[in-house]
Amino acid sequence: MVCNGCVDTVTKAIKGLDSDAKVEIDLSTKMVKVDGKPTDDSIKEAITSAGHTVES
Numbered sequence: 001m002v003c004n005g006c007v008d009t010v011t012k013a014i015k016g017l018d019s020d021a022k023v024e025i026d027l028s029t030k031m032v033k034v035d036g037k038p039t040d041d042s043i044k045e046a047i048t049s050a051g052h053t054v055e056s
């Protein structure tokens with residue numbers, strides 16, 4: 001995840017799980033914070049299927 005395009009892709013992937021979820025992404029630290037119903041596992045899966053990798 002290196003640019004705002006990636007942030008957008010990942011945000012949309014997570015919003016696809018829960019349109020009410022609050023998604024905060026910090027590009028400098030590459031931290032993704034999600035406030036909403038989706039579980040960590042489903043969030044990771046959504047990010048991965050959007051073409052990004054997840055480190056935890």
Ligand SMILES: [Cu+2]
Nearest residue numbers: 002003005006
């Ligand atoms: Cu990008």
